Amino acid sequence: MRLDLVLRAARLAGRESETVDIGIADGRIAALAPNLVCDAPAENLDGRLAVPGFVDTHIHLDKSCILERCQCRLGTLQEAIAEVAAAKRDFTEDDVYARSRRTLERAIVQGTTRMRTHVEVDPRVGLTSFHAIARLKRDYAWAIDLEICVFPQEGLINDPGAEELLIAACRKGADLIGGCPYTDTHPNEQIGRVFAIAKTFDLDIDFHLDFDLEPSWMHLDEVCRQTRAQGRGGRVAIGHVTKLSAVDLERLAAIGRRLAETGIAVTVLPATDLFLMGRGADHNVPRGVAPAHRLAALGVTCSIATNNVLNPFTPFGDCSLVRLANLYANVAQLGRPAELAQCLDFVTRSPAALMNLDDYGIAVGQPADIVVLDAPDAAACVAEVAPPLFGLKAGRRTFTRSPPVIHRPQ
Ligand SMILES: [Zn+2]
Numbered sequence: 001m002r003l004d005l006v007l008r009a010a011r012l013a014g015r016e017s018e019t020v021d022i023g024i025a026d027g028r029i030a031a032l033a034p035n036l037v038c039d040a041p042a043e044n045l046d047g048r049l050a051v052p053g054f055v056d057t058h059i060h061l062d063k064s065c066i067l068e069r070c071q072c073r074l075g076t077l078q079e080a081i082a083e084v085a086a087a088k089r090d091f092t093e094d095d096v097y098a099r100s101r102r103t104l105e106r107a108i109v110q111g112t113t114r115m116r117t118h119v120e121v122d123p124r125v126g127l128t129s130f131h132a133i134a135r136l137k138r139d140y141a142w143a144i145d146l147e148i149c150v151f152p153q154e155g156l157i158n159d160p161g162a163e164e165l166l167i168a169a170c171r172k173g174a175d176l177i178g179g180c181p182y183t184d185t186h187p188n189e190q191i192g193r194v195f196a197i198a199k200t201f202d203l204d205i206d207f208h209l210d211f212d213l214e215p216s217w218m219h220l221d222e223v224c225r226q227t228r229a230q231g232r233g234g235r236v237a238i239g240h241v242t243k244l245s246a247v248d249l250e251r252l253a254a255i256g257r258r259l260a261e262t263g264i265a266v267t268v269l270p271a272t273d274l275f276l277m278g279r280g281a282d283h284n285v286p287r288g289v290a291p292a293h294r295l296a297a298l299g300v301t302c303s304i305a306t307n308n309v310l311n312p313f314t315p316f317g318d319c320s321l322v323r324l325a326n327l328y329a330n331v332a333q334l335g336r337p338a339e340l341a342q343c344l345d346f347v348t349r350s351p352a353a354l355m356n357l358d359d360y361g362i363a364v365g366q367p368a369d370i371v372v373l374d375a376p377d378a379a380a381c382v383a384e385v386a387p388p389l390f391g392l393k394a395g396r397r398t399f400t401r402s403p404p405v406i407h408r409p410q
Helices: 077-088 093-109 128-139 162-171 187-201 220-230 249-262 270-276 292-297 321-331 337-345 349-354 378-383
Strands: 005-012 020-025 028-033 042-044 049-051 054-059 112-120 145-151 176-179 204-209 236-240 264-268 302-304 370-373 388-393 396-400
Touching: 005 370, 049 378, 054 093, 054 236, 054 302, 054 321, 054 349, 093 112, 093 128, 093 396, 112 128, 112 204, 128 145, 145 162, 145 204, 162 187, 176 187, 187 204, 187 220, 204 220, 220 236, 220 249, 220 264, 249 264, 249 292, 264 292, 264 349, 270 321, 292 302, 292 337, 302 321, 302 349, 321 337, 321 378, 337 378
Parallel strands: 005 042, 005 049, 054 112, 112 145, 145 176, 176 204, 204 236, 236 264, 264 302
Antiparallel strands: 005 020, 020 028, 049 370, 370 388, 388 396
């Protein structure tokens, strides 16, 4: 068999009882079996976990790394939106490109190979951020598949000109459209307009939704109704949905079943939600993190994603999805091996399903997108926040991280 490279003795999530060799030819996985016989260059993984790269379904590259430009005193969602809206007025294409590149490169060295980035489009910033991210997408295609979701962060119906700009971005090649009904004076109308634009351009939809802890009403009801009415099941995702952390299990089960039946996927954003939610409490602070594992048990496709990096929404961030899987496990009180393995699934296979990626996975015929982690299995990877050691994109090495070295006294 003619191969360009063999990764020997890899362990794959869910099949950890044996090791396999991964044979790569022409940028694709050409063979997958124990003890492949060939004389291609080989790298021994010594039983380490190999994943098809991490999948980040929700990250704001355009407003990352602006913490030093903002004044944050309250730590509330309203303050974060206002501070970013003010900072956004000074964004230039080169500025957005430079900050986004810094964040994207950080994600690449953390093993992310697929990403959906949400880009703000409105009359203040125009298409400036969109153009910068479109350039970044082209420039980094060798390392990561970047999907651009344009959306109005500050409203649509209440923001004349925003809809025309969204449509212009869709004409110029935006991959999908998002919405943020909680900032609109007419939330349900915004939801309707987003569905209408998605229909015109045949795009998937990804909403910022139900981002508070008041469960007496939900925009989710209208998104479910429109998804059914427009026949867009399987092509709609919603992010945050922190209200779902504030409902009892009976109501959660009813909502989860409805989401699963309707074909609406959920992205949980633990870093931001933990930081912004529950600011009214000074003790017994609610966690405000939607229970992805309970929704997944009801058949909902769920992902855990980054959202914000070093800005007023989330003044943290190393772009590590392993760390976020661990953070979610910690907050959701998940510790058994199968539960930890599911948290890895929430940053790999499940978000790939959310993004309808059919070319993802370590299997013969798929692109050789492979990230090797310093862990023997999925549960240990999440429990120990295992560092990625190196990654391949279409068979080409894109990054390498050296393991730490201890210098003992002589
Ligand atoms: Zn977001």
